Amino acid sequence: MSSTSPPNGERSTTLVDQAKKQTRPIDKHLFRKNLLAPFSPLTHLTQTVMVWLSFLLPIVVWCIVSYVPFVWHPLIKITDPSKVSYFKPDILVEKKTFALENEKLGKSGFPPAQGIPANPVFLPAPHEVVLALYKSFTTPPRRNGEPWLHESIWHSIQIIFWGFLWSSIFGVPLGILCGTFPLISRLGEPAVDFIRYMPAPVFGALAVAVMGIYDSPKIAIIFLGTFFQQVLVIANTTRKLDTSLIEAAQTLGAGRLQILFKVVLPGISVDLYSDMRILLGWAWTYLTVAELIGTSSGISYFINQQAKYRVYDNVFACIFLIGLIGFTTDRLLDFIGRGLFPWKQNQNSGFFKGLFTSNSKALET
Amino acid sequence: MNSQYLPQNQDVATRFAKLKDRPVVLDVRNLTKGFSSGGNQHTALDRISFQVFRREFMCVLGPSGCGKSTLIRIIAGLDTPTSGEILLDGNQVQGPGSDRGMVFQSYTLFPWLTVKKNVMFGLRMSGQSLSVAESEALEWIDLVGLKKFKNSYPHQLSGGMKQRVAIARALANRPRILLMDEPFGALDAQSRAQMQAYLLDIWKNVDVTILFITHDLDEAVYLSDRILVLGTNPSRVSELIENPVPRPRNRAQFTSATFRATHHHLEELIHPPCAEVQERFPIPRMTTIGDDVE
Numbered sequence: 001m002s003s004t005s006p007p008n009g010e011r012s013t014t015l016v017d018q019a020k021k022q023t024r025p026i027d028k029h030l031f032r033k034n035l036l037a038p039f040s041p042l043t044h045l046t047q048t049v050m051v052w053l054s055f056l057l058p059i060v061v062w063c064i065v066s067y068v069p070f071v072w073h074p075l076i077k078i079t080d081p082s083k084v085s086y087f088k089p090d091i092l093v094e095k096k097t098f099a100l101e102n103e104k105l106g107k108s109g110f111p112p113a114q115g116i117p118a119n120p121v122f123l124p125a126p127h128e129v130v131l132a133l134y135k136s137f138t139t140p141p142r143r144n145g146e147p148w149l150h151e152s153i154w155h156s157i158q159i160i161f162w163g164f165l166w167s168s169i170f171g172v173p174l175g176i177l178c179g180t181f182p183l184i185s186r187l188g189e190p191a192v193d194f195i196r197y198m199p200a201p202v203f204g205a206l207a208v209a210v211m212g213i214y215d216s217p218k219i220a221i222i223f224l225g226t227f228f229q230q231v232l233v234i235a236n237t238t239r240k241l242d243t244s245l246i247e248a249a250q251t252l253g254a255g256r257l258q259i260l261f262k263v264v265l266p267g268i269s270v271d272l273y274s275d276m277r278i279l280l281g282w283a284w285t286y287l288t289v290a291e292l293i294g295t296s297s298g299i300s301y302f303i304n305q306q307a308k309y310r311v312y313d314n315v316f317a318c319i320f321l322i323g324l325i326g327f328t329t330d331r332l333l334d335f336i337g338r339g340l341f342p343w344k345q346n347q348n349s350g351f352f353k354g355l356f357t358s359n360s361k362a363l364e365t
Numbered sequence: 366m367n368s369q370y371l372p373q374n375q376d377v378a379t380r381f382a383k384l385k386d387r388p389v390v391l392d393v394r395n396l397t398k399g400f401s402s403g404g405n406q407h408t409a410l411d412r413i414s415f416q417v418f419r420r421e422f423m424c425v426l427g428p429s430g431c432g433k434s435t436l437i438r439i440i441a442g443l444d445t446p447t448s449g450e451i452l453l454d455g456n457q458v459q460g461p462g463s464d465r466g467m468v469f470q471s472y473t474l475f476p477w478l479t480v481k482k483n484v485m486f487g488l489r490m491s492g493q494s495l496s497v498a499e500s501e502a503l504e505w506i507d508l509v510g511l512k513k514f515k516n517s518y519p520h521q522l523s524g525g526m527k528q529r530v531a532i533a534r535a536l537a538n539r540p541r542i543l544l545m546d547e548p549f550g551a552l553d554a555q556s557r558a559q560m561q562a563y564l565l566d567i568w569k570n571v572d573v574t575i576l577f578i579t580h581d582l583d584e585a586v587y588l589s590d591r592i593l594v595l596g597t598n599p600s601r602v603s604e605l606i607e608n609p610v611p612r613p614r615n616r617a618q619f620t621s622a623t624f625r626a627t628h629h630h631l632e633e634l635i636h637p638p639c640a641e642v643q644e645r646f647p648i649p650r651m652t653t654i655g656d657d658v659e
Contacts, residue, residue, distance in 0.1 A: 247443050248473035248531075252487035252538060253463030262486075266477040343477045343518040 059126065066125035073117035080114035087113055092121065124313040129320065132313035142309065149302060149314070153321060156287055156298035159215060163222025163290070164283045168276070171230030178231060179238020180264050192231050200225035201289040213294030221293060225286035230279055237271045238264060270341050277333050284326060377609045384418055384590060389455075390574045391417040391440070391542050396449035398435055408599035409435050412449070415593055415605060417542065417576060422568055424585040425578045427595030428635050433578045436595075437546050440576070441467045453541055463487055466535030470547040472527045474519040480506060480530050481515040487538040505533040508567065525556035529563065536571060545577045549584070558616065561587060565614060582631045586624055587614055594634050603634055 035046065042050070065072050076098040081087030084101045093115070102112040119125075124132075136149035147155070178185040200221050207217035207224075241264060249263045291300035299318055306314040338344075398410040409432040417423050427433050438444040440451055442461035451458050453465065466487075474483050484505050488498035506515050509529040519527055528548050535543055549557045561584060568575055579585050585592050589608050596603040609623050618624050 242473075244469055244471050244473045245475060247441075247461070248467070248469060248475075249486070249490075250443065250461035251441055251463070251465060251467040251544075252490055252534065254486075254490045258490055262490075263475070266475070269477070341477070343520065 062126055066119060066123070069117045073119055075118045075120060076115035077118035078113060078115045082113040083108075083110045084113055092118055121310055122312045124316055128313045129316045132311070133317040133320070136314060136317055146305065147297075147302065149318060149321070152297075152299050152302035152318075153325070156291065156300075157325070159218050159290060159298060160222060160280075160283050160287055162215075163219045163286075164226060164280060166219065167223045167226040167230055167283075171227045172234055172272070172276075175231045175234025176238050176260075176264065176268070178235035179241075179268075180260060185235060189232065189235060192228050196228040196232065200286055201293075204289070204293040208294045215297075217293050218290040218297070221290035222283050222286050225290075226279055226283050229282060230275075233275050233279065234272060237275055238268050240271070241267045270337075270344055273333075273337050273340070277330060277337075280329070280333075281326065284322075373607075374609060376611070377607065381591075381607045384421060387418040387420065389416045390419050390421075390453065391576065392452040392455075393440070394450050394452070396436070396439065396451065397447050398432070398439060398444070399447045410439075410446075411599035411601050413595075413600070413602055414449075415602060417574055420572065420574055422575045422577065422588055422590045423593060424589035424591075425576065425593045425595065426580065426582070426585045426631065426635065427600065428597055429580060431595045431597045432600040433580075433595060434546055436600075437467075437544050437576065437578050440542075441465050441544050443467075463491060463538040464541045465544055466538055466540035466542070467544045467546065468528065468531045468535055468548045470550045472519065472524070472531070472551075474527055474530055474534070476519050479516050479518055480511060480522070483519070483530055484534045484537050487534060491538070502533075502537060505537045506530075508536075508571070509533045509563070523556070524552050525560050528552070528560060532564070532567065536567070536573060540573070542574045542576055545575060547578050547580070550579075557584075562616075564588065569613075582628050582635070583619065585631065586610060586627050587616075587619070592631065594631065596634075606630070 034040075035042070074095060075092040076095055078087045078089055078091050078093060081089060082105055084105065087093065087101070098113070098115060105112050141148055174188065178188050203224055204217070204221060207220045211217045211220055245267055246259055246263055249259050254262060287298070288300045291298040292304075296304065299322060303315050303318050306312070306318070393413060393415050396410055396413040397408070400407045400409055413436060415423075425433050425436065435444060439446050440458075442458055442465065458465070474480075475486065478486065481499070481502055484502040485498040488501055489495070493501070503512075503515065506512055509532060511526060511529055511533070514522060514526065519530070522530065531548070532543075549560050552560060564575075565588065577585075577588060579588075586608060587610075592606040592608055593602060594604045594606060595601070606627070608627060610618055610621070610627060611623075
């Protein structure tokens, strides 16, 4: 507001300018409003920052615990054992024992033993894990005939794939039928619900007896663990379909099969797809049990073996790889899903939006 | 049953005499629907009988809970009556079919299909070839003025546009009667008025009989030839009114004497004048200013 009153035209332009000034920089500003306002969408920048932080924060905590000597570090790594008979260079002892022995040495006039604070062997530092990850692909396994890390993981992936595939071949159609036809639901679901409560691993011994000791019983365990949940979850998803869509199809002259294939199937496809993604995650949780049945194999065997050797760097490397595989698969499926369902509203609502998607907004009319 | 409430003008009388000369499309006879909930018998529809003539626009009006929707769902074949029968062109109807198109209040477009595919749905169900279905669908889309949106998905459309697609989808099957269950109930006042005009235009140009459910008195008077008024508890036909407002209709008629008289008559049927409210809520005075408020 200037003191001299400008002519009308000028004044209106200044008002427009003021409005522009107010709106322009707001968009890019990270803290443009209360970040914890419930249900309010974040800016693109804030979202990207948060996504990176969600990965960085745990790593930062891990680094602090590993590299800052006065944080945790409950043990002492011996550098100079002095005269203590059972101290050897590089062994880990508890702080209490270390102090006690040094007190004894002090009384008898010997120089105290030397050591540096260290973490237990089961918590390797980040750089050790990265190194182990690299080494697992470059140096052969400790014993002849032991699988490489990537071989173990590939074996596990195959088990999961076949178990999940067989489960889906039977589970998806049965689930959809149960959801669509109350008769089939009454016939099938109570039994499925009953069996579902039997933990899949209890069938392990049976599976080995019937199918031998190699991969078949493992696939069977994944199947048993997934199938029954799959039927119930998919039946429920199918029942959630808006019945008015089915009624609309009926008034348009659709018959029973046409309703099943032209209304129910496309109608539930989006939810079915996300159900499958969740169920695939469940299949992974049955993997560890499945692989210990018969002859151990795959990542569970690898992890157990490395833990026996007390090479925890390798254990962490393996766990990290599993996480990475699961995460990548899920993101990949999410990405594919977007192409499959062009009619879906609120696309890219996933938390990883900032990294993987360009803002492809639905056409506004 | 057809009580006369106004001295019928000669023009109006001839109009309805001509209407009743046409063949009967829909014949509802003694339709009764009972529900039993927790041992209580409840009658939703009690011996409803009426006839709809070819090319007629009939509105069904009634207070909420009078079973309007149940009635139209039974006619569509989505519900079964306890007793009574429904004849379409003299044949008893069994279950839903494409001879009775339906437009629902909730948007029931298939979200995974584009506008064009939605309209093609019924044609494909009845075994039309893809090319025939496509060209016919495009004609119907053109008719409801949505040519520009033929490849859009339903979620990209406004409520009014969705209902226009729903009308095109139902009409593409060339039904004998179009059943509309409060189709504009979820729309805002402006698009509602627009849709009513659209519907009258469509009805004028397409050979279709319409049974239209509403609880909006203005809508009923503006659209209909005859108005079937239902009462509550249990729901019976309280009156079948021959709407004297001349056609073609326009919104200027809303203030005409005939329109107001019809509206008033409906108002009295549906909301009978009740005595001055006897009981007052014990609301304490919670304000100190604005004492001039009565």
